[in-house]
Structures are given as structure tokens and as C-alpha cells.
Amino acid sequence: MRKEYFSIIKFPVLVSFSLLIITLIFFFIVLGSYHRLGLSVWGNVLYTILFMVIVILIGTWILALVSTHKKIKPLWLRHYLSWMLVNIYYPLARVFGRICFQKMDTIQESFLYFNNEIVVTNYQGMHSSNLLLLLPHCLQSSNCKIRINNNIVECQECGGCDMAKMKALTKDYQIKTAVASGGSLARKLVNDTHPDIIIAVACNRDLTEGVRESWRYPVYAVLNERPKGPCFETTVSPAVIDFAIHKFVQ
């Protein structure tokens, strides 16, 4: 239970510690320079700019933490936070995680969990049917005679894999569903449909890449299960997908 809790909070903890360490290093360098030589005009300018960057980084991070529990209303601010999250804080957590010998997949899972919290807080109950359920191709049974290309409608609902359950959910909620065999196809499907929200199912690596590339869209990530190894006959809990769709559609 404790281990599970730490794996959820790993990403915010890594980002918070890395910001703390950057701030401490900055103050040690400034104080060291000041005591040795005093500060030149250019030194003053440089340290002032660096100080402002650190203040912006810390201020935005506090706002990101707040946004996991409090709705951010201005759309531009949501986009700014999303950009900072995928382009600044995630790389920061990765670097600091490597230094601390943390496993990459656990950092990614924690990052996805953190992003989900923000998406749910900001978009829950939006009553939108313009929702895209993005499924991985490996969800389909390898014995299936049908080749599902993008459209889940092609599934004959024999029950041989989870595609049948996903198709049923699609019909129930009247939402768009797409099956993607890779990142570039997923990108194209998102750009073609312009959804209000994306519920994406994949492994931690693909989901992290997807969330980072589609930072303009709110992406709720659902990890697939891989009982037969990666990229082969994966599964996903229909209850989890139902729960996620319900949050945004109702």
C-alpha cells in the first residue's frame, strides 16, 4: 500500500525536489560570487534573469499542484500549464529520477496519474459527446479474421477480445472511437476529429508520448494490461473505461 502510494506521488515529489535543489544551487552560486568578488553589472542582470526564471518555474508548479484539485477557468492558463507540464516538469522529473535511480516506467505512470487528476478536475461533467476513445491495435485478438483499420465498427462482436466490449460502450455513449496502430496514426486521428477530450488506452510509454504530443488536448490516460507481454493481445477493463467516459459525458 505504501509502495503503491509512493509510485502515485513519485512524479510530483521528483519535480518538487528538483526545483528545491535548483533553487539551493542558485543561491549558493550567487552568495559564493557575491562574497568573492561582489557582483558586476552583467552578473546582476544574469542572476536577476535566472532568479525570475526560478520564480516562474516554482509559481507555475504550485499552480499545477493546485490544478489537481481546483478547476482552472481560463483556457489559456490550462494550455500554459499543460505545456509546462509536458515540456519542462516531465523532463525535469526524468533527469532527477535517473539521478535517483528511479525506474522510468514508474515515473511515467505517476506522470499519467498526475495528468489525469488535472484533466478530471478541469473537465469532469462537461456534458460533451465530442469525446474520442483511442484504442491500441494490440487490443485485438491475434486470431481475429477481421482487420480493424481505425474503425471499431468493423468488429463483429464475437467476444474474442476486449474490442467487442469497447464497441458496446461506444454505442451506449454515442462517442467516437478509433483504433491506432502507432503514434503517427493516433496523431492523425486526433487532428482529424478535434475532440473535446481524449480517453486513450495504451502502455505507459505510448501514453506518455501521446499526452506530450497532444498537450493542447485534455488526455485521460488508461493503462492497458499486458498478460501476454507487450504489444500482444493486451486487455483493458471495460469498467474503467465506462467510469472514465461517464465522468466527462454526463
Ligand code: SF4
Ligand atoms: S471481438 Fe471483434 S475484434 Fe475481437 S476477435 Fe471478435 S470480431 Fe475480432
